[in-house]
Amino acid sequence: MTEEDWRSRFQREDELVEQLNSQLAKALERRGHALADGKAELGSSYKVAQELGRSYTVINDAIKKHSTTK
Numbered sequence: 001m002t003e004e005d006w007r008s009r010f011q012r013e014d015e016l017v018e019q020l021n022s023q024l025a026k027a028l029e030r031r032g033h034a035l036a037d038g039k040a041e042l043g044s045s046y047k048v049a050q051e052l053g054r055s056y057t058v059i060n061d062a063i064k065k066h067s068t069t070k
Helices: 006-042 045-052 056-066
Strands: none
Touching: 006 045, 006 056, 045 056
16 A cells, blocks of 8 residues: 655645635634624623533633624
């Protein structure tokens, strides 16, 4: 059995990393929009954080960074 050379393996993995980064960016944006919707429904980022059991800072930063709705 012939093993792929390191260049081919690197290129294959590098392409996978790019695909995963793209998927992550899209997921973070969708998550930010969902959190913004939660903020609109509950009235504040603090209430969203309480409901989810997460840090206010994490929730607020995600809304600011990944959502056009504030």
